[in-house]
Amino acid sequence: MFKQISMKKIYLIFITIAFFGCKNTSEDNGKLKVVTTTSMITDLVKNIGGDLVEIEGLMGAGVDPHLYKASEGDVSKFYNADVIFYNGLHLEGKLVEVLEKMEGQQKTTVALGEFLDKKELIGSTYFTSNYDPHVWFNIQFFKQFAEKVTAVLSEKAPKHKAAFEENNTVFQEQLSQLELEVRSIIATLPEEKRVLVTAHDAFNYFGKEYGFNVVGLQGISTATEAGVQDVQKLSDFIIENKVKAIFIESSVPRRTIEALQQAVLSKDHEVIIGGSLYSDALGDAGSVEGTYIGMFTYNVNTIVNALR
Template sequence: MKKYILLVALLTIAGCKNKSNKDTNGKLKVVTTTTMITDMVQNIGGDVVEIQGLMGSGVDPHLYKASEGDVSKLFNADLVIYGGLHLEGKLVEIFEKMESQGKKTVAVADAIDKSELISSEFFASNYDPHIWFNIGFWKKITLHTTEILKEQDPEHANIFEKNGAAYIQKLDALETEIRQIIETLPADKRILVTAHDAFNYFGNAYGFEVMGLQGISTATEAGVQDVQELSNFIIEKKIKAIFVESSVPRRTIEALQSSVNSKGHDVIIGGSLYSDALGNKGTAEGTYVGMFLYNVNTIVNALK
């Protein structure tokens, strides 16, 4: 019922809000979904863009539901930037309604060729949406977003171009640093076991075998058989650490740890990784660069 009311609200607001709001304060109004996207757009847009992020630290985008306040933000925006590939599963209908009403919405996943994506029979879009864990993809997305902002606000195109280039340099430096850190971990120890399959792009890009207890979407639940199969894998591979995630309840990994330990193999929880959201605003982990460095250091230190 609530979903129906929201969609009706969308149609009502859309009929009244078809012109740009930029002239109210001279800034392009952009609404973003996940914290990773918000951070990227802030780096590109700087002070000339007004950004509102819907999701905060620790929020799971797979399960996120729009509030009436969110609907108002979306339809007062000049531009909406979201992940795509059904990452924000419960917002898909809203984005589709907005597009049909002439609102500019952009899925950052459109910057990546489908041939480079990881397909999955277990996820609605048939593609893994966790594309931010490949820094090379994030560079393409940064370039794509820079062009979108330039199109929407040509007056500040030079600023977007300059800021986007500076952010790409940060990402280049990040990739160099994390590869150096990973090189300190022997290849046979590069097996990452987490709460759900958020790290497959990371594994492909940086040489890790990745196993998740839940599926690609946290909307799925791990069963007893999943726990047993993964615990046997951990014992077979002599894995010493597994990881929880900031946006997924600890109980799933704790159940896995208990199963492994009950079979005589000691496995620790090596730390909490940021998967579907950044850390708290104002901290190093509250930025994409800081989050990535934190995750890699946590993984490598625990698996050594």
């Protein structure tokens, strides 16, 4: 496991890299070297860049971006990158200072969430940005992400602009098809059953777009832990609303939802764990759920099947 580092150590790494003139490997193979943070953004850049870019994603399956801290290896990757894409809106809270230092190193850093219309975002006092950062659960926002990635890659490697734009056209069509499929599946679930209880509030944009009442045990950020009162309050909500199923998340310890289930069962109400949803990270690389489209489809099917 990579060693986590302090900001003081990061400064020393910057100085060391600059002194020894660490060579950018994109000069060796002619490809843009791109570093991404979350697995959703990694998959997005792969769809647009294809074989024309060299991508290094920091966060794999099951990694919580709220709690992720930079390692020495991460800082080196940032320094050697031509472009850094990240979610922004303070999702990668513990990486913010490092990314800001990269801007000072004249690196192209792109916080994709910052380019969305703030009037369309959900407000949140839990984040410095004052917005809920889980914007990828609105497919239309993700389509805007793809447009921005295409523009940046085209600017950095203009000779491949036509290829990037063609890849974006294909991906936009796939996302439009995903939207149609998602709405078709959700239409089979009666509106009164659209109550989604999860480990933390990662699904508010999903709920807003598709008519779900979303309730998270830990709130929007996993940096805050649920207490006994939170569990009891939510268990009462589940009973009052006759919720059939609650859901764990792949990037959040399952014990929080298991404790909630036990609290509900102790009050003589039956509730099942309807499955594990992918919230802040995709599934394993190489799996269907390891792609944005596969993850979204899996989540919707899991939710609808359990609540139906």
